[in-house]
Amino acid sequence: MIKIIADTTCSIPINVIRELNISCLPQIIIFGDTSYRDDCEITTSEFLNKLSTSSDLPKTAAPPPALYEPIFREIYDNGDTAIVITPAAELSGTYRSATIAAQDFPDADIRIIDSKTIGSGLGSIIRKAYEWNHSGFSADDIIVKIEEMKLRERVYFFVDTLEYLYKGGRIGGAQMLVGSLLQVKPILTLKNGRTEPIESQRTRKRALLRIRELVKLEFPDNDSTSITVQQGGAEKEAFELVDELKRDLGIDDIPVFQLPPAVIVHAGPGCLAVSFFVSPSTQI
Numbered sequence: 001m002i003k004i005i006a007d008t009t010c011s012i013p014i015n016v017i018r019e020l021n022i023s024c025l026p027q028i029i030i031f032g033d034t035s036y037r038d039d040c041e042i043t044t045s046e047f048l049n050k051l052s053t054s055s056d057l058p059k060t061a062a063p064p065p066a067l068y069e070p071i072f073r074e075i076y077d078n079g080d081t082a083i084v085i086t087p088a089a090e091l092s093g094t095y096r097s098a099t100i101a102a103q104d105f106p107d108a109d110i111r112i113i114d115s116k117t118i119g120s121g122l123g124s125i126i127r128k129a130y131e132w133n134h135s136g137f138s139a140d141d142i143i144v145k146i147e148e149m150k151l152r153e154r155v156y157f158f159v160d161t162l163e164y165l166y167k168g169g170r171i172g173g174a175q176m177l178v179g180s181l182l183q184v185k186p187i188l189t190l191k192n193g194r195t196e197p198i199e200s201q202r203t204r205k206r207a208l209l210r211i212r213e214l215v216k217l218e219f220p221d222n223d224s225t226s227i228t229v230q231q232g233g234a235e236k237e238a239f240e241l242v243d244e245l246k247r248d249l250g251i252d253d254i255p256v257f258q259l260p261p262a263v264i265v266h267a268g269p270g271c272l273a274v275s276f277f278v279s280p281s282t283q284i
Contacts, residue, residue, distance in 0.1 A: 001080045002133050002142070005071060007063055007094050008038050009087040010123040011230055011257040020130055023071050025063035025094070027262035032056065038261045047261035048233050048269055060262045062093035068101035076108035081139045083111045085126050085146065087118040088193030091266070111139060113146055116193040120257040121153045121275035124226035149277060156198065156214050157273030158187050158207040187211060204270075208241060211274055216248050220279040227251070227276035232259035233269035241272065 006017065007025040017024045026039035031050060036042035042050075051058065068084075075082045084102075089095040095114050102110040115122050125146055132142045184200040185207040198214070201207040219225065229245070231238035235256075242254045264271065 001078065002139050003071075003075060003080055003082050004126060004129050004133060005068075005082055005084040005098075006122075006126045007086065008260045009092060009094070009118050009262055010085075010126050011120045011228075011259060011263075012123045012126065013257075014039055022126065022130060025067055027063065027092075027094075027260065028061040029261045029265065030059040030061060035061070036261075042261060044232065044258050044261055044264070047264065051264070051269060058265055060265050062097045065097050065101035065104075068098055069104065072101055072105045072108060072110060075110065076105045081109040081111070083113065083129060083133075083139060083142060083146075085113050085115055085122070085129060087122055088116045088190065089114045090116075090193035091118050091195075092262075109139070111143055113143065114193065115146075116150050117153055117155065117190055117275075119155075119259055119263055119273060119275065120228035120230040120255075121155050121190075123257065124153075124228060124275065124277070125149055128226070148280070152277040152280065153190075153275060154215075154218055154278055155190050155273055155275040156187060156211045157189070157267070157271060158185050158201075158204070158211065159268050160185070160204075160270035187214070204237070208237065208272070211272075212241070212244055212248060215245060215274055215276065218278055219249055219276060225276045225278075227274070228255050228257055230257045230259050230273045230275065232264035232267060232271045234272045238272055241274070245274070 003023060005023045008027050026037040029036045029038055029042055031054060084098045086095040086098055098112045102112060115125055128149060129142055129146055132145055184202055185204055186200045187198040187207055187210055189196050189198055201210055229238050229242050238256050242256055245254055
């Protein structure tokens with residue numbers, strides 16, 4: 001049997017991921033001397049409320065290796081295969097934690113994959129892996145499909161300020177924008193798991209409009225795009241963007257996901273993103 005293992009940075013709601021019987025590890029949110037698991041001890045809404053009144057920027061920690069131990073032990077005892085799909089190693093220590101935990105089970109069939117993404121794009125990959133597993137694909141075939149799919153993701157997002165990315169050490173190539181452009185709304189992307197700048201706009205409204213344009217330019221004409229919108233404290237704008245994208249792209253359903261606290265810590269409140277997957281023939 002193949003078991004898909006995820007963590008909360010995939011943005012799939014906890015109740016949904018449990019219904020799918022996917023093991024999901026929490027990220028740890030740290031306010032001062034107090035830590036919270038983000039799967040059962042703090043919600044995104046509660047986190048945003050605490051963030052608005054906190055004088056210090058909270059910290060995050062990847063799920064410690066000890067949390068993987070009972071899952072990997074069960075995999076080993078049952079002779080199963082684990083496919084662990086983690087957020088980008090450039091953005092999270094989750095890949096490293098899973099790798100460390102797997103070292104205690106050298107004879108177990110544990111496959112750990114760096115998705116090179118985070119948020120609802122990661123969630124789309126996990127949902128596809130789940131579908132491939134239930135369609136009878138082998139572990140080797142599922143991994144090949146994941147590796148191919150992750151190359152096709154396009155994600156465009158903007159943040160209210162670069163302060164959170166900068167202080168959290170996740171700013172990547174957008175470092176060049178710090179200082180001279182802190183008052184604008186940068187449009188960013190992920191390339192090979194790193195935050196990279198696309199361009200900047202003067203207002204949130206213009207940034208949203210430009211993201212719509214970027215999506216329209218690359219959106220493929222097929223039914224396997226897995227397009228999603230994700231937001232952290234920007235729910236109204238997210239649903240407005242969805243309505244506009246439905247009209248732009250001629251599709252009926254675009255799910256909106258709430259970003260988990262561990263992502264908002266580094267992106268900041270007010271962040272909003274679109275993730276989708278281009279056709280295989282257009283991947284770079």
